[in-house]
Amino acid sequence: xxxxxxRISGTFFLILGLTMYLYVNPNYIESVDGGxxxxxxxxxxxxxxxxxxxxVLLFKPTSQKTPxxxxxxxxxFYVLLLVIGLFAMSKYGFExxxxxxxxxxxxxxxxxxxxxxxxxxxxxxxxxxxxVSVVLGRALP
Amino acid sequence: MVDLTTILAGFADAFTLYNLTFVLLGVVxxxxxxxxxxxxPIMAMAIAIPFTFGLDTLPAxxxxxxxxxxxxxxxxxxxxxxxxxxxxxxxATALDGxxxxxxxxxxxxxxxxxxxxxxxxxxxxxxLITVSAPLAILALRMGPIEIVALMIFAFSILTxxxxxxxxxxxxxxxxGLLVAxxxxxxxxxxxxxxxxxxxxxxxxxxxxxxxGMLAISEMLRRMSIAHGGKMKSAIVDMDTGNPDDKRVTFAxxxxxxxxxxxxxxxxxxxxxxxxxGSTAAAFMSYAMAKGASKDPASFGKGxxxxxxxxxxxNSAVVGAxxxxxxxxGIPGSVGAALIISAFMIHGIQPxxxxxxxxxxxxxxxxxxxxMANFVNLxxxxxxxxxxxxxxxxxESIIFASALLLCIVGVSMATSGLFGVAIMLIFAVIGYVxxxxxxxxxxxxxAFFLGPRFEKSIAQSLALTxxxxxxxxxxxxxxxxxxxxxxxFFWFMRKNAQxx
Numbered sequence: 001x002x003x004x005x006x007r008i009s010g011t012f013f014l015i016l017g018l019t020m021y022l023y024v025n026p027n028y029i030e031s032v033d034g035g036x037x038x039x040x041x042x043x044x045x046x047x048x049x050x051x052x053x054x055x056v057l058l059f060k061p062t063s064q065k066t067p068x069x070x071x072x073x074x075x076x077f078y079v080l081l082l083v084i085g086l087f088a089m090s091k092y093g094f095e096x097x098x099x100x101x102x103x104x105x106x107x108x109x110x111x112x113x114x115x116x117x118x119x120x121x122x123x124x125x126x127x128x129x130x131x132v133s134v135v136l137g138r139a140l141p
Numbered sequence: 142m143v144d145l146t147t148i149l150a151g152f153a154d155a156f157t158l159y160n161l162t163f164v165l166l167g168v169v170x171x172x173x174x175x176x177x178x179x180x181x182p183i184m185a186m187a188i189a190i191p192f193t194f195g196l197d198t199l200p201a202x203x204x205x206x207x208x209x210x211x212x213x214x215x216x217x218x219x220x221x222x223x224x225x226x227x228x229x230x231x232x233a234t235a236l237d238g239x240x241x242x243x244x245x246x247x248x249x250x251x252x253x254x255x256x257x258x259x260x261x262x263x264x265x266x267x268x269l270i271t272v273s274a275p276l277a278i279l280a281l282r283m284g285p286i287e288i289v290a291l292m293i294f295a296f297s298i299l300t301x302x303x304x305x306x307x308x309x310x311x312x313x314x315x316x317g318l319l320v321a322x323x324x325x326x327x328x329x330x331x332x333x334x335x336x337x338x339x340x341x342x343x344x345x346x347x348x349x350x351x352x353g354m355l356a357i358s359e360m361l362r363r364m365s366i367a368h369g370g371k372m373k374s375a376i377v378d379m380d381t382g383n384p385d386d387k388r389v390t391f392a393x394x395x396x397x398x399x400x401x402x403x404x405x406x407x408x409x410x411x412x413x414x415x416x417x418g419s420t421a422a423a424f425m426s427y428a429m430a431k432g433a434s435k436d437p438a439s440f441g442k443g444x445x446x447x448x449x450x451x452x453x454x455n456s457a458v459v460g461a462x463x464x465x466x467x468x469x470g471i472p473g474s475v476g477a478a479l480i481i482s483a484f485m486i487h488g489i490q491p492x493x494x495x496x497x498x499x500x501x502x503x504x505x506x507x508x509x510x511x512m513a514n515f516v517n518l519x520x521x522x523x524x525x526x527x528x529x530x531x532x533x534x535x536e537s538i539i540f541a542s543a544l545l546l547c548i549v550g551v552s553m554a555t556s557g558l559f560g561v562a563i564m565l566i567f568a569v570i571g572y573v574x575x576x577x578x579x580x581x582x583x584x585x586x587a588f589f590l591g592p593r594f595e596k597s598i599a600q601s602l603a604l605t606x607x608x609x610x611x612x613x614x615x616x617x618x619x620x621x622x623x624x625x626x627x628x629f630f631w632f633m634r635k636n637a638q639x640x
Binding site for chain 1: 192195305306308309311312315316318319322326328329331332333334335336361362364365366367368535536537538540541542544545546548549552553557558561562565568569572576577578579595598599600602603607
């Protein structure tokens with residue numbers, strides 16, 4: 001359906017702009033006496049611009065295609081993989097999680113060749129460890 | 142403004158073995174990643190920035206400039222061999238480069254791309270070195286009122302030129318400005334929109350936002366395309382046996398001289414304007430070369446002029462992009478925005494004062510840029526045969542290693558996994574925004590300019606006691622505001638006609 005993509009994003013930005021203006025900015029920005037511009041003024045103006053432009057898109061959409069749901073689903077899977085990887089990294093450290101994360105990503109992309117899988121799982125984390133810990137002398141996450 | 146001693150000292154700094162080593166490393170890395178479809182110089186620069194923290198400013202910036210310049214040369218390799226441009230800039234190169242490769246002349250095409258790229262790049266660097274100091278003197282006469290007007294003008298151009306919808310451009314710019322509000326208010330230093338996370342008090346970390354938006358979101362997109370599928374398309378055979386098909390003679394190069402100068406001029410002019418970018422320059426130069434040719438029918442079938450036109454123009458954009466950055470502090474492209482972030486990470490604020498306060502560094506950068514062109518030529522001559530092999534590296538290993546490097550790089554830059562989490566959030570935002578047709582370039586540039594924009598507004602209000610009509614007493618500000626309004630209506634009309 002022509003215009004659906006912009007109607008979806010336009011509605012989102014209309015709601016976002018109004019929510020920022022009416023709820024978020026008043027509650028999460030402190031007010032200060034004095035000064036030439038209040039801390040809330042600039043974010044308020046920006047929020048209104050977002051809301052107005054969202055409204056314009058809602059009523060005058062372009063021919064932007066709607067994103068392919070399959071691609072969005074696959075991307076969501078990779079994001080989930082990264083979130084789990086980061087959470088595990090915060091618990092167990094880069095040294096243990098990076099090889100597993102690299103292997104999971106490679107397998108998900110479709111890599112099945114043992115040599116490349118071994119290189120990605122062992123070689124790449126080892127190279128990063130060498131670069132960061134040995135050459136740069138910095139700590140890994 | 143900058144005395145000769147400072148200029149010479151700057152150039153001397155660039156020519157030290159230490160700095161030249163980083164230029165060389167940058168160019169090698171740039172050509173390597175440019176040759177890999179899916180990474181490209183911008184992503185490589187974003188990933189490399191955190192790793193330059195431990196370096197001095199000049200080698201760090203020289204390294205990033207090397208990555209950018211090398212990436213444009215490397216990007217032509219997959220465009221020519223696989224008809225899959227490593228960077229969007231190289232898409233026009235593929236039009237004639239790939240047919241040449243199919244005729245058994247892939248090395249001739251890649252070498253012509255290399256020579257044209259270095260020619261265009263050197264041309265625009267000379268223009269940059271010549272015009273930026275006088276422009277900075279002019280820019281120094283601007284006060285906060287003129288700076289506000291200038292930024293409004295820059296936003297009006299950016300939102301109109303990038304993407305196919307002015308409304309979406311404005312939303313992307315407004316979102317970037319809104320995100321830049323997170324952290325301290327620039328006038329009163331009170332916390333804004335930090336939601337109890339005191340890690341956000343200094344604002345969102347630049348590396349997290351830049352790498353998330355530019356590198357990770359693009360990787361997510363490409364991974365979703367590559368998911369479970371075949372890894373690579375066919376690469377043309379390199380071995381032809383005829384030595385003439387493997388080289389570009391001086392006569393062939395010289396026959397393209399007008400095409401090269403035209404391409405370099407187009408790239409330099411477009412590069413100096415914020416937001417247009419090298420892809421547009423390459424296609425415009427290609428179209429003009431075809432129009433000026435006595436044999437336009439041969440374009441698209443393997444004409445060396447097509448490669449020369451595209452590569453000279455897209456490479457000329459790199460140097461010219463630094464003109465608004467160094468003179469006004471306004472990045473004209475994502476590459477320039479990343480260089481601005483590297484400057485800021487090292488505690489240096491780009492803008493007209495840069496020449497006065499960091500003249501030696503600026504001329505050191507100019508020296509490094511010129512050297513990077515020679516190094517690009519040298520590395521390209523030796524490396525092209527190797528980059529051809531790089532093209533066939535599996536995407537699975539490239540994405541897995543790039544993701545791990547991003548995580549480690551951002552963690553180093555932001556001292557912990559909080560910055561990495563922000564990076565991931567912005568990767569998702571970037572992915573969603575680009576899926577719905579919103580420009581990430583505008584977002585990033587607005588994010589970089591946001592604090593300065595707001596501070597300039599506050600200073601203008603303080604100077605005029607809150608009476609903004611006093612702005613009209615500045616002829617420069619009035620001219621810029623009138624131009625902003627005119628460009629806004631012009632883009633609005635253009636959009637309405639296109640739709």
